[in-house]
Amino acid sequence: MSYRFEEQFYRVKRFFDRIQDKEQIRTDYEDNLWSFFQNCWHLKDWIKNDPGVPSSVSSAIEDAVNEYESLMICADLANRSKHLKLQRVRLDATMPGRYIVATINETISAQKPSAATSVISWDYKITLQDGSECWAMDVAEQAIADWETLINKLNLCGNSLQRIEI
Numbered sequence: 207m208s209y210r211f212e213e214q215f216y217r218v219k220r221f222f223d224r225i226q227d228k229e230q231i232r233t234d235y236e237d238n239l240w241s242f243f244q245n246c247w248h249l250k251d252w253i254k255n256d257p258g259v260p261s262s263v264s265s266a267i268e269d270a271v272n273e274y275e276s277l278m279i280c281a282d283l284a285n286r287s288k289h290l291k292l293q294r295v296r297l298d299a300t301m302p303g304r305y306i307v308a309t310i311n312e313t314i315s316a317q318k319p320s321a322a323t324s325v326i327s328w329d330y331k332i333t334l335q336d337g338s339e340c341w342a343m344d345v346a347e348q349a350i351a352d353w354e355t356l357i358n359k360l361n362l363c364g365n366s367l368q369r370i371e372i
Contacts, residue, residue, distance in 0.1 A: 214252035228327035247284035276348035
């Protein structure tokens with residue numbers, strides 16, 4: 207069986223879909239978030255090792271991904287989650303903490319004069335070496351867009367993919 211990079215790209219998109227739901231159990235959300243960054247970064251390895259990708263692209267992909275800040279953030283987060291300590295620092299991205307977002311909705315009805323429901327969701331900030339911060343979801347959205355741009359720029363769509371779009 208021969209695997210193609212497209213399979214990894216669609217895996218990245220599935221993990222992206224999973225992290226859209228921020229109302230999961232915290233540990234499930236964190237696992238999906240870390241998995242998104244890992245799979246997103248390792249798409250480059252799938253492109254590099256895909257026998258159907260032209261050798262000129264396989265050899266250029268390492269440098270090509272360096273042009274996209276979102277992918278460099280994914281690289282740092284993926285490698286930090288795998289090795290704990292970065293051996294090769296790009297932007298020194300860390301995800302130091304989570305933010306709890308609680309929403310309480312009160313509804314009044316004849317059956318329940320005062321019924322309150324609450325929803326807890328999670329947001330994560332990424333801190334870069336220069337002290338700047340960004341939201342994990344914003345980076346994830348940009349990384350998907352950047353991969354689409356890069357795949358199209360490298361003309362990797364071929365017959366199995368029409369232009370890649372979300």
